Amino acid sequence: MAEATSLRKKHEDQGYILQKEPELTKAIVAALRQRKGHTAFQWVKGHQGHPLNELADELAGKAAKKRRGNCVELTIPANLNVTGARLTSMTQKLAYKAVRQMKSRETHPRPRxxxxxxxxxxxxxxxxxxxxxxxxxxxxxxxxxxxxxxxxxxxxxxxxxxxxxxxxxxxxxxxxxxxxxxxxxxxxxxxxxxxxxxxxxxxxxxxxxxxxxxxxxxxxxxxxxxxxxxxxxxxxxxxxxxxxxxxxxxxxxxxxxxxxxxxxxxxxxxxNENEVRNRWYATLERRLDLERRYAALTEGRQRAKRLKTVDAIWTPLIQYNEDLPPNWVEKCGVLVGICKTPCRRSGQG
Incomplete structure (x- = not known):
């Protein structure tokens, strides 16, 4: 809601060029301006038992599970539709972004x-x-x-x-x-x-x-x-x-x-079938080797996270994964075989 209230003037002056959902924000601002009385917003701390806040969370959860979103009416009355950007707020970055947006609207989507x-x-x-x-x-x-x-x-x-x-x-x-x-x-x-x-x-x-x-x-x-x-x-x-x-x-x-x-x-x-199978297993083994080496060479705080991620993704695909040592990811010399098949085995840890 901050996009439609405290940051309203900034985004209007910039023509909503940097907004991710400009049409939605503009529709909210127009709806507020149509109200005859003064409208004020009060922040409410979440998950504190406020009935309307709990209802909002429930509705948001239901909406997130939908395969397709609902159609939202975004029509703005002509007298409330603010278009363009102020020259005093225009920068080279904003101008470039605006040109890209206009060009993208003229480009037909790729069929694929x-x-x-x-x-x-x-x-x-x-x-x-x-x-x-x-x-x-x-x-x-x-x-x-x-x-x-x-x-x-x-x-x-x-x-x-x-x-x-x-x-x-x-x-x-x-x-x-x-x-x-x-x-x-x-x-x-x-x-x-x-x-x-x-x-x-x-x-x-x-x-x-x-x-x-x-x-x-x-x-x-x-x-x-x-x-x-x-x-x-x-x-x-x-x-x-x-x-x-x-x-x-x-x-x-x-x-x-x-x-x-x-x-x-x-x-x-x-x-033939064996050729295709061997090529598929070889492809995954090369990818696994790349993932392990990348994780092992990662430095700083991200190293442990990266090693854990590779372990979680690939362990279910490893043949005889119960025999793998705890630090098999960072020990790139250990050979592993991709998943549970007699057709291809490159060894085990």
């Missing part, structure tokens, strides 16, 4: 981003911000996801452009399914066995750690860092969210790499 935000009920800004979580998504995978969401790979319909020769237009079709080979087909629909094996491995190991059933889709995979896993009380299970982000993004990127190797280097000869 719409798929993600629709299936997972997350905002576009939240999704794009999630790609910058360096401790969850590796640089290589992050670049692949960014390029995928911008439809920058030359696949599928890109080969069917009128300027393309007929022999190159054949590359638009998947040799296994005779369907247009776009990224949706590659990740979620192709009959090539490698894709199905990767998702099967992901599902088996995810459920082994106690994760709830989840189907790989645009939203749950490309938007993995935004997928919530609340407990019975509605609180976030952060460790489970981080584990899913790592498993889903690494698996999806592996499917893409296997596809490129098959089409470009193997003349569309599919990988």
């Amino acid at each position: 981003t719409v798929k993600i935000t629709t299936s997972e009920s997350t905002s576009t800004n939240k999704h794009w911000s999630s790609l910058r979580k360096k401790d969850l998504i590796t640089k290589e995978t992050r670049q692949w996801m960014w390029t995928t969401l911008h439809d920058a790979y030359w696949i599928g319909n890109r080969w069917l452009e009128a300027s393309m020769p007929a022999d190159l237009q054949e590359r638009a079709v998947c040799k296994h399914c005779n369907a247009t080979e776009d990224m949706t087909h590659i990740l979620f629909a192709c009959d090539e066995p490698g894709r199905e094996i990767v998702w099967k491995l992901l599902t088996e190991h995810w459920q082994t750690t106690g994760g709830p059933p989840i189907i790989p889709t645009w939203g749950s995979v490309l938007g993995a860092a935004c997928v919530p896993f609340p407990n019975d009380k509605g609180a976030r299970r952060v460790t489970m969210e981080r584990r899913w982000t790592i498993l889903a993004t690494e698996s999806a990127h592996l499917i893409w790499k296997l596809r490129c190797e098959r089409v470009i280097g193997r003349e569309n000869e599919p990988f």
Whole structure:
């Protein structure tokens, strides 16, 4: 409420440029100005048994559990709608931010981003911000996801452009399914066995750690860092969210790499099951090794926290984890085997 009261003049002078929810704040200010009497606010200390405060907490809790938010009326009467910013308050930073906001309103949303935000009920800004979580998504995978969401790979319909020769237009079709080979087909629909094996491995190991059933889709995979896993009380299970982000993004990127190797280097000869399994386990083992080394090299107060985080995320995925020493994370020389399968074992602590 401070945004609409004590900071009202500052934000109005700046044209609400730096506000995260400017339309909501402007609607609240307009509603206050429509009141004929003087309106005053009194701060109430929370969790002290005040009936209206307790009711507000209850309503907030119910709203947080909703998959989709309610539509809020934000219409402002013309005589109360304050627009623009004062020149005396304008700075280079504010001007740059205002230009970026105007440009973003003119930009059409990416179709793939719409798929993600629709299936997972997350905002576009939240999704794009999630790609910058360096401790969850590796640089290589992050670049692949960014390029995928911008439809920058030359696949599928890109080969069917009128300027393309007929022999190159054949590359638009998947040799296994005779369907247009776009990224949706590659990740979620192709009959090539490698894709199905990767998702099967992901599902088996995810459920082994106690994760709830989840189907790989645009939203749950490309938007993995935004997928919530609340407990019975509605609180976030952060460790489970981080584990899913790592498993889903690494698996999806592996499917893409296997596809490129098959089409470009193997003349569309599919990988056998053991090859795919070994590649998946090797991918996770490399990621685990990276996580452990990063945690072990962390200095200061964050070191213990980072070591504990890696332990919580990866221990359920380790084969024979009951035999691991207490400090297995920071002892990077200890070899571990990823999760409960006879197909691949690199040793045990």
